[in-house]
Amino acid sequence: MAEVVKSFRSHVTWANARGAWPDMVFSTRVRFARNLAGFPFPNRAEPRQLAETRRLALAAAKATGLFSRGHYIRTEALDQQEKRFLVERHHISHSLASSVLPSGAAISNDEDLSVMANEEDHLRLQCLSAGFAIEDAFRAALKLDELLGRELPFAYSGRFGFLTACPTNTGTGMRVSCQVHLPALSRLGRMPQVLENLSHLGVTARGIYGEGTFVLGDFYQISNATCLGRTEEEFCQNIDRVIRNLIRQEIAAREALLKAPVRLRTEDAVYRALGLLRHARRLSYEEFMQNVSLVRMGAAMGWNMGLDFSTFNQATLLMQPAHIQAAAGKPLGGDERDAFRAEYMRKKLA
DSSP: OOOOHHHSSSOGGSSSSSSSSTTTTEEEEEEEEEETTSOOOGGOOHHHHHHHHHHHHHHHHTTTTTTTTOEEEEEEGHHHHHHHHHHHHTOOOOOHHHHHHSSEEHHHHSEEEEESSSSSEEEEEEEEEEOOHHHHHHHHHHHHHHHHHSSSOOOOETEEEEESSSSSGTBOOOOEEEEEEEHHHTTTTOOHHHHHHTTTTTTEEBTTTBBBBOOTTTTEEEESSSSSSOHHHHHHHHHHHHHHHHHHHHHHHHHHHTTTTTHHHHHHHHHHHHHHHHHHHOOOOHHHHHHHHHHHHHHHHHHOOOOOOOHHHHHHHHHHHHHHHHTSSSOOOHHHHHHHHHHHHHTTTT
C-alpha cells in the first residue's frame, strides 16, 4: 500500500482498554459538525468552492497546533485501499471515501483528533478516546472546536445555533457516542426491545462505522439522535446515563447466562468460538467478529481466554480487511486475506 497508510502506527492508542467497564465500552467519540459562513453547503457547492473550504479547513487545523506531527490528506489522491483503511480507523466516513469532489482530512499523530473537510458539512471534527470517557472526549473536542473557530467563520444563527446541511445536526452540531459491546443482551434476544427503548430517549444505535452501517460482533454505536434543544453538557449527561443503564442491563444478562441450565450452552458457545479462532485456517472478518464477540464475553465472565481486553480491541481493528492488506504489505485476494487473518489469530492465541 502507499506511503499514507505506512505512516500510521499499527497500535492505536484510542483502542486501548481503559477506565470503567473496559469489557463493555470500547471507545468514546465526540463530534462537531460545522460550516463556513459565506459558502454553500457541500452538496450545493461547486468544485472550486469545495477546494477553497478544504484549503481553509486544513490550514486552520494546522494553525491550532494540535496536528503538528499529524497527517494532512486529500482524499481524491488516495486509492480505494487507503480510503478503506481510513474508514476502518474511523477517521473518514464511507460518504467521504466515495466522494470524487475536493475533500480531505487532518488527523493528529496520536489519532485521537481529526477533522474531515467537505463531507456532508464543511467540517466534521472529532475526538476519539479509549473506553468510557465522555467528559474527557468532550473537553478535547471542544478545545479543537474553539481553536478552529478562531481561524474560521462558522455559520451560526442566534435562533437555531450552528447551521448544518442536515436539520438533525442543527443546534449544537454535536454527537456524543460510545462504542459498546453487548453480547449477552444479544444472545438472550433482548436487543430489539433495548433498541426500541433507546429511541424513546432521543438516542440512536448504529453499526461500528456509524450511520447506515450494520452491526458486527454485537458492537453498537450509541449516540444522541438530535443536536437541538439541549446544551452540549446536557447531551453528554444523557448519553452517560444511557450507557450506564445499558451496562447494568448487560451485567444482568451475563449473570442470567451463567445460571443453570443455560450456563452449559454459554460455555460451549464461548469455547467453541475460542477453538475456531485458535485453529481456523481461513477466517472472514464477519466470522472473526462473530466469534471474538463470544470469546470477549467469556473473558468478561472471568474465564481465561488468553488475551486481555486491550489486545481484543487492537485485534478488532487490525483484523479489518484494509488493515490485513496493510499488514501483509502486498495485494491479497479474498481467500489469501482470510488465511492471513486466521494465521494472525492462531499466533495471538498460541
